[in-house]
Amino acid sequence: MSTVWEDNYSYTARNVRPSPVREMLAVIKQPGMISFAGGMPAPEVFPVDKFYEGAHVLKDDGKNLLQYGTTEGYAPLKEFLASFTAERMGRTVATDEMLLTTGSQQALELFASALIDRGDFVVTENPSYLAALTTFYNHGAQFLGIPTDNEGMKVDLLPGVIEKARAEGKKVKFIYTIVNFHNPGGSTMSLERRKKLVEISQRYDIPIFEDDPYGYVRYEGDHLPSIFSFDDKGGTLYAGSFSKILAPGSRIGWVTGNKEIIRKMVVFKQAADLCSSPICQSLVYEYCRKGYLSEHLPVIIETYRPKRDKMEECLQKYLAPYGVSWVKPEGGFFFWLDMPGIDSRELFKKAVEKKVAFVVGTPFCVDEAAGIDKARLNFTFVQPDVIEDGISRLAEAIGEMKA
Structure with a gap:
């Protein structure tokens, strides 16, 4: 195999770090997957x-x-x-x-x-x-x-x-x-x-x-x-x-x-x-x-607020009993889960088997150890009824790890 490219890469190219979310798109797009992984707006709010x-x-x-x-x-x-x-x-x-x-x-x-x-x-x-x-x-x-x-x-x-x-x-x-x-x-x-x-x-x-x-x-x-x-x-x-x-x-x-x-x-x-x-x-x-734009902002907010509330309700119902905690966001797109004693990387593997995805905490942290027991969940893209299904699946995965 020719080394013409490898031998001529810059220092930056040899050490470049890819986006972990982009790299996991193939997993997220599996049929039947409930994804809390992306940071995407809901397409139903786009003012086409x-x-x-x-x-x-x-x-x-x-x-x-x-x-x-x-x-x-x-x-x-x-x-x-x-x-x-x-x-x-x-x-x-x-x-x-x-x-x-x-x-x-x-x-x-x-x-x-x-x-x-x-x-x-x-x-x-x-x-x-x-x-x-x-x-x-x-x-x-x-x-x-x-x-x-x-x-x-x-x-x-x-x-x-x-x-x-x-x-x-x-x-x-x-x-x-x-x-x-x-x-x-x-x-x-x-x-x-x-x-x-x-x-x-x-x-x-x-x-x-x-x-x-x-x-x-x-x-x-x-x-x-x-x-x-x-x-x-x-x-x-x-x-x-x-x-x-x-x-x-x-x-x-x-x-x-x-x-x-x-x-x-x-x-x-x-x-x-x-x-x-x-x-x-x-x-x-x-x-x-x-x-x-000014007219549309309330539409976005009224679309996402029930989703945020639904996700918190489900987190309280399914994950809080396992000691999981979070900050309730006053806006935005995400919940950040603190899961003491749970390796989010191992949890991700079990969750994907149950057709639910999230982003593990390690790539968000300047020191990987700080993010091992953390996870990011997006609530804006999925519908409220799907949120409950996804969080219940995640709870099953956690339960199996705790067993």
Whole structure:
């Protein structure tokens, strides 16, 4: 066999880490499988007809929309987002403080390109979003994990962790946090901790990446101000996405931050894809311009809230007797199960035999041991009656392991 490829791979290619969720798709798609594994929106909430109404833009402005667009993004959509997010951001941001991306995943990639040198350290919650960890890892980052509770990251631990790392000669580049309805943990960072995190960021001169793909999908309680809104020194980058509030197929995300970091990310995006699709951006703008986004958010919430409630009801009924616990998410897509004494990797094997799938906890944790007895379950994609069937199957698998 020729070694022409193997001998010429880059260091990154030889050490790249694949997405564990993407790798398990073949298992998830088995006939009869109940999947709590993905992080997918429910297709029944996609606003197909209202989104289709915007198709006239191709007739109206096709000669421009079918041409290359600006790397920074479609100006009308940026202006809409600046207005739409103003309350959460604390002000209406300027156009040079915002970049439209091909999904918020690209925002992570561009940010990593701009900040991470091989061997640098990134502070994250432990657990954290596995695709962010994968992106940072593939850029050569190492991690400093901060545990969480029902109020999010335990930010009081940060000074000690940062000072210890610096004393050991480690370069800490940024703090990555998912503030609302954490993926996978389910918690929401308290107002007090948001303010404290900004204070720590400014004290140690370490920027923050505030990832907020689920923030507008709140089922109860009041929306909290963004970390960005408390940062008067411009050290926070805020990322949002249309994937959860419109549809993931739109592939449009956005980042807001100091114009200097936005400019660096623009330059990396120029090399990555030149620009996100002008057609997709214009279709999303047309949908938003007509007021449909604001009208649709309650539809999403009213569709998902009963599913969340049903899953918690079933977790209480079937899994709590085995000592399983969790944080009830006030929004978002996930439950994060703490299962003392149960190896989630072995449980996954038994669960798949019973035609139910979830994501094991280890890939979400900066140290694998922290996630061995953890599992992430998605409740948005499946129907309530299927949720009970799936959780009961999972309980059977746990029962067999406990026997």
